[in-house]
Amino acid sequence: MPTNTIKTIDLPIDLSKIQLDALDGSLKLKKAVASLDWEKIKELSNSYLRTGNLSLRKLYQSCERLRQADRTIEKIKSGHRAQKAIKSNELLLTNAIAFRLQAEIELQKIAIKNTEVTKNSGEMVQIASAAMNKINSLLDEYQIQLYTLILQKKTQQEISQKCLEFSDFIESFVPELAQAQVKFVKVFEYFKAKGISGNLRKLGFVLTQINQLTRECLASYVASHMLMFQLVGVNLKKDASVFKKINFMPYDIDFPDGKNVSISQVEKMPEGKFVELQGVVEQVKMVDTEQGSYSQVIVKDLKDKNQVEVVMPFVNIQIYGLQKGCYCNLNGEVRHNSSFSKGKTVVHIDKLRLNTSLEKAWRVSFLNLAAPNYFCWPKNLNMAWSIAINQ
Structure with missing residues (x-):
């Protein structure tokens, strides 16, 4: 496809x-x-x-x-x-x-359109957080069970049955996942409208994580079916490392994580410094240059209103859902004289090496079975973002 x-x-x-x-x-x-x-x-x-x-x-x-x-x-x-x-x-x-x-x-x-957030914001966050943590834990549990069954060379029927259980489980908690996302957005919008900036960074980060959890759920849903197809002999030209290389693969691996800095600190960072930033997307557009096209994303800190330009070479990030109003958490390198944006300090987005070192992790290989129909990490970008928040 x-x-x-x-x-x-x-x-x-x-x-x-x-x-x-x-x-x-x-x-x-x-x-x-x-x-x-x-x-x-x-x-x-x-x-x-x-x-x-x-x-x-x-x-x-x-x-x-x-x-x-x-x-x-x-x-x-x-x-x-x-x-x-x-x-x-x-x-x-x-x-x-x-x-x-x-x-x-x-x-x-x-x-919850007319829900009064003032009185129950703490309760809404608590309920949504509990739901997110539960789903995240159960998702990991199912992935580990699949990994263990394959590692132990269990029968095709046993592994296929676990794949079906996994996909049925994901379908069953979709309503809870949707509720959690909307509740977090509702509370975030309330604090933003009231100018209560102290909690926005923490809430924004949680919003990016719950949306990334959603991505992983969808990727797991597709991957579990792709895995089952392979078991019944359907050649889908997918990565076979989930079977063939499993004895040499750890279950999971940590992704690269930059130094956590505020947007106002980016100018002071040395050339090439690997940083992690958070903020709300103010603008997304494609820019054509002699070096090629790239996505230009303007990210703003909601606390002090400082902005930074994030460069994503050869990627049209808009088609993957990033838009104005999304809260994002990203990792990249500081460039004071980028060939894509001369004369300005920008951050070049980091790309995960999913086809090299990270493919050694079974979990990454499993989730990549969903490609090219679905991408847990669009274009391998080392970032996460929320659903759009009202401006």
Whole structure:
């Protein structure tokens, strides 16, 4: 499947694409979407579509594509092994959980739209943090179980069954993951609007982590199916190191981490200093130069309003979901005379060496099975960002 046909559906999801404010009074449809009651969705959506509501039409189309993906998964569970059918539905498998998450996020936005944050911000953060930690722990647990089964050379049936359990588990906690993201965003927006900057950096970092956790969930969902396809003999031209090299691979490995500095300190850093920055994206655009095209990202510190330009050579980061309003956490090298942006101090984004040293980790190899239909680390960039926050 050509990569450029699927980049546009990569997360973070553009929440402006499906506006469901018109559903405020449509509790039946909300419940039908949340429970994936296809017949009810079709019945209710058809009645609403007669009004010409574009938002509802988009929601219904998304649900229909998700339904197709569910049918594909059911074929796999029942032992369907036709290579042609599996290959043609790789993209549907990729989309399945993403569409579910998209619908859930929109429904959660509506559910807590009028929630008074002033009184219960601490409680909202506590609940969302607990959900994120639980999901992160269980995700890691399932990955370790798969790693152990393969390492112990268990049967094809045992490993396939664990893959199915893993994907079912991810589907089951999508609503909780959506709730956690929306609650964090709601509290962040409240503190930002009130000018309470002390908590913004911490909350912003958590937002980037929960969205990266979402990426890992989606990558795990796709990778578990790709792993299962390989077990039943479907040649998808995927990296076989999850099987062949496992005896020489540690389970995981740490990613490079720069010196944590504020944006105001970047100018004082020596040439080539590896740094870690946080801030909200003020601007994203593609720039063409003689050296080639690059993404120019302006990141602002919400506390002191200082800004820095981040250069991402030969990458169009916008198609992966980075946009104005996203909070980001990134690692890169300080350049005082970059060939891409002469005369200014900029930060060149760091690229993870996923095809060299980091591929020695089984977890990285496993998550990369989702490529090219889904990327846990888009373009191998050493950064994470949140869903867009209202300006």
